[in-house]
Amino acid sequence: MADISTTTVAPGANTSNQLNSRFFNEALSVFMAARRDVIMCPPATDENDDKEWKSLVGVEDATQEYLMQHVAPDWAGVLAKLEVYHDNRENRLADEWMASIAADLMRLAGIETSPTFDPFIWIVLFERAGGKCSLLPAKDGTMRPMIGCAPENHGATDRIRNLKPHEQKAVGEWLMKRLDPRDFGGEA
Numbered sequence: 001m002a003d004i005s006t007t008t009v010a011p012g013a014n015t016s017n018q019l020n021s022r023f024f025n026e027a028l029s030v031f032m033a034a035r036r037d038v039i040m041c042p043p044a045t046d047e048n049d050d051k052e053w054k055s056l057v058g059v060e061d062a063t064q065e066y067l068m069q070h071v072a073p074d075w076a077g078v079l080a081k082l083e084v085y086h087d088n089r090e091n092r093l094a095d096e097w098m099a100s101i102a103a104d105l106m107r108l109a110g111i112e113t114s115p116t117f118d119p120f121i122w123i124v125l126f127e128r129a130g131g132k133c134s135l136l137p138a139k140d141g142t143m144r145p146m147i148g149c150a151p152e153n154h155g156a157t158d159r160i161r162n163l164k165p166h167e168q169k170a171v172g173e174w175l176m177k178r179l180d181p182r183d184f185g186g187e188a
Contacts, residue, residue, distance in 0.1 A: 021073035072104040119174035129155035145175035
């Protein structure tokens with residue numbers, strides 16, 4: 001007997017992939033057109049007004065950001081994003097762009113967790129940024145891992161916000177193995 005969720009999810013997933021591919025390719029085309037416009041515009045000099053050139057550069061910057069927000073549908077798309085990133089490493093969004101590229105690579109390669117993600121290292125850096133890790137009693141009486149920080153603590157909140165679901169799970173599992181429930185009012 002066929003699994004109902006597989007039967008109902010598969011067609012939607014294909015449509016979603018097709019839409020992602022179409023949106024990415026459109027974003028790439030818009031970026032390439034903006035890039036050509038910048039290259040073809042004479043650079044600003046003392047003799048000519050640089051308003052047009054600055055305007056075109058602004059459009060190119062916006063199209064780069066738009067492109068990087070889209071999921072790369074294939075390896076060629078990842079390469080395009082890498083090239084845009086390489087040409088613009090000083091961009092204020094470079095870290096977000098690299099995260100987008102890494103997510104595309106992991107998805108296309110079928111990798112769930114980065115081989116460089118280490119829950120222990122994440123926790124040490126999180127605590128150094130002012131975050132706290134603990135175990136809290138759940139309604140069913142078991143102890144559950146908890147991470148938290150003050151909302152104004154941007155370093156720790158950024159670390160939480162950037163945790164991917166599979167990384168959250170790895171951090172929680174690490175905490176459950178390493179923390180003693182008795183330290184938090186639970187039983188061993």
